[in-house]
Amino acid sequence: MGILRLRGASRRAASRWGVPRVVALGLVVGVAAGVTVLEAAQPPTTAAQDGFVPMGDVPPEEQMPAAPLVAAAYAVVWAIAVGYLWTIWQRMGTVEADLADVTRRIEDRDEA
């Protein structure tokens, strides 16, 4: 009982202090300060950084062998996705085998 009362008092002390309000205030101050500071000392942007420039035609010597890189990137994404799904599958199998085992043991014990 004594502990409960103490906990309640602690809760009240915290809420009187108004943690969420302080959090909100702190974030606002921090963001404002950060943005002001970052506005200074910035190099200018290029067209390709600011927007997307579609290409007309590119001379053949400009076209580096990009195909293997693109293929590798796609293959990696596929491999990671499938590999991760496989690990979930494996882990699920283990857990479900254990579940069945424990359920059987509980049933055996209840019958005995």
Next chain:
Amino acid sequence: MTAMNRRLFPVLAGLAAFFFVTAPIVIIRAPYESTMGLVQKIFYFHFPAWMAMFLAVFVLGIASVQYLFRGKPAADRLAVAAAELAVVFGLMGLITGPLWGIKAWGVWWQWDARLTMAVILELILVAYLLLRQYGGAGSERLAAGVGIFAMANVPFLYVSTEIWRTVHPRTSVVPTLPVDFGLPLWWSFAGFIVLCMALLAARARLEEQRAALDRLYLALEED
């Protein structure tokens, strides 16, 4: 939740598979970008992978807040699933990025603001998983605290190219894309988001089964 997960997963997985199988066709038909040419097509997997990671990190952060302040066990299970997925999608982004960079920038890696923040976020998430794995009993609460810190990093990562101009293209490019570039992007974007949700459902289900197993073990030992 459990029943919903079981029914949700096949639907989401089927949708993700559809988007992923058709995405290359849509992407091949897209025009080439002016300065980078073919290699720019990595973008159609690179950007959605990061967006899926951000989604996972937001799920992690919100679930952590739910668990920490409301004490919902289901939120905690969702948080583990989301953290693992964030690491997986972050890995995709971290590998496809250099494959693009070696062609577009001429180097595999550059310590600019965006790339540095991305690595830091990935490190925080791996640390989160390590804490859960080796922290012992009660580490869920602590991990939830770390999860909130991880979510706090995402806005910085997102705006890092906006306010800190670097070699990395700015994120504000994306809404300005012409339709030819936009369609394949949103196509694979949808694929990645659906894939993320499908894996989230599957991973959360695994965690539920584990919780059920723990309960059964306790019941077995009790009497």
Next chain:
Amino acid sequence: MREFLRVAWLVFRKDLRVESRSRELLFTTVFFAISCVLVFSFGFVRAGRAVEGAAAGILWIAIAFSGTLALGRAFERERYHDALRGLLLAPVARPAIYVGKLAGLLLLLAVVEAIVTVMVAFLFEAPLFRHPVRLFALLSLGTLGFAGVGTLFSAMLVRARSRAVLLPVLLYPVTIPVLIMGVSGTAVLIDPEPNLAMARLWIGLLFFFDTVFLTLALWTFEPVMTE
């Protein structure tokens, strides 16, 4: 608010009194910091000349390492006899306990930094005291961010298994931004031609990160410490 500060002050004074009897934390941390800088100077000073541009990094690595050591021990005393539970059961705002603990650590780290900065300036011939006010701002804001997150994590990990390993594992990824800003800001200051606008930028960024980290730490301390 006055009550809050009073509790923080009481926790701080308790730690100070315990420390003033044994001086365990002070002596071990300072000794570790000194040996850290010495190890670096064996590695990076060749034939009487320091490797160029290493001083800023070494200063901050020494601070981060000895800070981790101090943070790891910060809640060690509260582990015995359930003292932490007693502290948390007190009818006071829990964030005040966090602030009190943090104040103690900041004082300890200030002592460490005073020694380490002089040593680095001396051993690596770095003109660290050319802009003392800016250096002070960088060091104090950097330490505040590092120790602010560290105190929360150290408090969290009191009950965890393998906490000695997990503290750096969690602390470094989260605080790398603070360390990067500290190192970059210090490097700008000791450059032969210091770019003071850049230094101001790094100081502002540190302030920004500190605000976010500290508000998050204050916000999560209570629920994380509740069993």
